[in-house]
Amino acid sequence: MRIFKYNQLLMYDMKNNNMKNREKELLFQLVRNSKLSDREIAKKLKTSQSTITRTRHKLENKFIKSYTIVPNLSRLGIKLIAFTFGKCSAPTDEWMKTIEDFIDGQPCVVFVGVGEGMGKTGNIVSFHRDFAEYTEFMRKSRLVCRDFGMTLESFIVPTDKLIRTLNMAKAVEALLKKE
Numbered sequence: 001m002r003i004f005k006y007n008q009l010l011m012y013d014m015k016n017n018n019m020k021n022r023e024k025e026l027l028f029q030l031v032r033n034s035k036l037s038d039r040e041i042a043k044k045l046k047t048s049q050s051t052i053t054r055t056r057h058k059l060e061n062k063f064i065k066s067y068t069i070v071p072n073l074s075r076l077g078i079k080l081i082a083f084t085f086g087k088c089s090a091p092t093d094e095w096m097k098t099i100e101d102f103i104d105g106q107p108c109v110v111f112v113g114v115g116e117g118m119g120k121t122g123n124i125v126s127f128h129r130d131f132a133e134y135t136e137f138m139r140k141s142r143l144v145c146r147d148f149g150m151t152l153e154s155f156i157v158p159t160d161k162l163i164r165t166l167n168m169a170k171a172v173e174a175l176l177k178k179e
Helices: 002-016 021-032 038-045 049-062 093-104 131-146 168-178
Strands: 080-087 109-117 120-128 151-158
Touching: 021 038, 021 049, 021 168, 038 049, 080 131, 093 109, 093 131, 120 131, 131 151
Parallel strands: none
Antiparallel strands: 080 120, 080 151, 109 120
16 A cells, blocks of 8 residues: 555656756656766766755655666566456455565565556565465465455466566656656
8 A cells, every 4th residue: 555655646746846857857867777976967967966966865855765776587587477466345454454564574575556457456566486486475365365355366477578677767757758
């Protein structure tokens, strides 16, 4: 639930806080390549390094949750990405706490969100080294969800069949241009 609310808040902030063009340009540069130094970015954007540093700190306090890389999953031994969709007819605080505690103990989980679509109310994205690991994760997940009458279904993608990997740059650029 926190992730879903965070994404809504991020989109609200970007639209309603009058993000300046310089902030948008810097955010886009950081999403494309967060390894760039402030000096390199300043040169690209034709401004001073101190302006970039000051603007970066402002963005880090308001819009940037963390810096990360996008690894080559198959080379790291991750063979499957599982998109697991669940339905809970009446989520309660107890249900939410149980799910959060379970997810906190699952290092393979990279995303959890509560929402709506396809007759489902939530989504989990997880990475797995093999089918046996995925099967064990699903067994544990079903045990946790069973007490709350929650059903789970998955869509599995082999990492050697990816058409496009996670790339925030294009999405962020499109969103920033719409404002």
